[in-house]
Amino acid sequence: MKRLNSQLQHDGAPLELILLIRTLLAGCKEISFRVSQGALAGVLGSTLSENVQGETQKKLDVISNQILKDTLRDSGYVKAISSEEEDTVVPCNPEGNYLVSFDPLDGSSNTEINSLIGTIFSITHAPQWMEADDPSAFLQPGTQMVAAGYVLYGPSTMLAMTTGRGTHIYTLDKTHGGFLLTHPNVKVPEETKEFAINTSNERHWEEPVKNYIGDLLAGTEGPRGKDYNMRWVAAMVGDIHRVLCRGGIFMYPFDKRNPSKPGKLRLLYEANPMAFLMEQAGGLANTGHGRIMEVMPKEIHQRVPTILGSKEEVETCLTYYQTDK
Numbered sequence: 100m101k102r103l104n105s106q107l108q109h110d111g112a113p114l115e116l117i118l119l120i121r122t123l124l125a126g127c128k129e130i131s132f133r134v135s136q137g138a139l140a141g142v143l144g145s146t147l148s149e150n151v152q153g154e155t156q157k158k159l160d161v162i163s164n165q166i167l168k169d170t171l172r173d174s175g176y177v178k179a180i181s182s183e184e185e186d187t188v189v190p191c192n193p194e195g196n197y198l199v200s201f202d203p204l205d206g207s208s209n210t211e212i213n214s215l216i217g218t219i220f221s222i223t224h225a226p227q228w229m230e231a232d233d234p235s236a237f238l239q240p241g242t243q244m245v246a247a248g249y250v251l252y253g254p255s256t257m258l259a260m261t262t263g264r265g266t267h268i269y270t271l272d273k274t275h276g277g278f279l280l281t282h283p284n285v286k287v288p289e290e291t292k293e294f295a296i297n298t299s300n301e302r303h304w305e306e307p308v309k310n311y312i313g314d315l316l317a318g319t320e321g322p323r324g325k326d327y328n329m330r331w332v333a334a335m336v337g338d339i340h341r342v343l344c345r346g347g348i349f350m351y352p353f354d355k356r357n358p359s360k361p362g363k364l365r366l367l368y369e370a371n372p373m374a375f376l377m378e379q380a381g382g383l384a385n386t387g388h389g390r391i392m393e394v395m396p397k398e399i400h401q402r403v404p405t406i407l408g409s410k411e412e413v414e415t416c417l418t419y420y421q422t423d424k
């Protein structure tokens with residue numbers, strides 16, 4: 100089975116980017132080990148602190164963030180880091196050529212129930228003009244990403260990654276510690292009968308979402324003429340992995356509860372990397388009003404509504420926004 104290195108070379112990734120990705124993944128392997136030790140390593144449960152977004156930090160949020168930060172800072176390849184768990188950008192090597200953004204642990208609420216969690220990341224070039232502690236260099240649209248992916252800490256530890264030449268999925272071979280290419284060139288089926296949305300928020304949704312989901316729930320008797328199934332992992336990384344593997348539509352739409360938080364998911368750490376993976380696998384990624392990867396971020400912790408998945412299903416969903424039917 101092909102190794103990660105040879106696939107990256109095959110996809111034309113420059114040597115320094117390959118070395119950076121390998122460094123990042125060394126950190127993820129350490130997180131994978133800590134996660135698998137669970138209660139034995141004392142990594143479960145909450146801390147007493149909150150992150151800048153007012154969310155209580157789990158011990159694993161803090162540990163994973165520290166592991167990635169230390170690994171990347173020491174590598175020399177990275178000029179600065181932005182993380183869901185950091186208030187501001189973290190300056191690294193002023194001579195570094197890359198910027199890395201990450202959600203060190205996605206799906207924190209799943210840690211205590213031994214359910215799916217993961218790390219989501221993206222990499223862009225560091226502009227020459229930037230100072231290492233200048234957050235404005237991170238305010239680039241997702242179209243500028245040179246690599247993105249996630250590591251899923253599930254029954255197997257899996258990596259989904261793209262450098263813009265397709266989306267490939269690898270499995271961590273724990274006997275040698277290498278990621279092996281198990282699912283090359285993943286293609287998301289264009290049609291689906293499966294959706295993922297937190298329906299407990301229905302009363303806060305806007306009309307297009309209410310109408311679209313209402314039509315899915317109507318099944319064979321409704322306008323869509325087929326029965327849909329629903330799944331919700333409560334970790335985007337798990338839901339997107341399922342969609343990449345067998346199709347579906349995943350949504351975290353705009354929520355009327357708090358207009359300052361337009362959707363729960365973060366553009367830099369969650370939406371953009373997943374959008375890149377989805378598009379490279381033939382799927383779509385939209386906010387309801389435009390392509391996620393074209394959103395110009397105004398601040399590093401910005402949130403964005405998300406609709407990702409099977410091409411035809413996302414296109415159908417978007418027609419509800421156009422007509423507001």
Ligand SMILES: O=P(O)(O)OC[C@H]1O[C@](O)(COP(=O)(O)O)[C@@H](O)[C@@H]1O
Nearest residue numbers: 202204205206207297333334335336
């Ligand atoms: O509480 P809800 O609505 O189930 O939210 C689940 C969503 O929140 C998230 O867990 C947020 O991620 P974090 O755990 O990194 O904060 C997403 O992964 C997931 O899709």
Ligand SMILES: [Mg+2]
Nearest residue numbers: 202204205206
């Ligand atoms: Mg997350």
Ligand SMILES: [Mg+2]
Nearest residue numbers: 183202204205
């Ligand atoms: Mg997180």
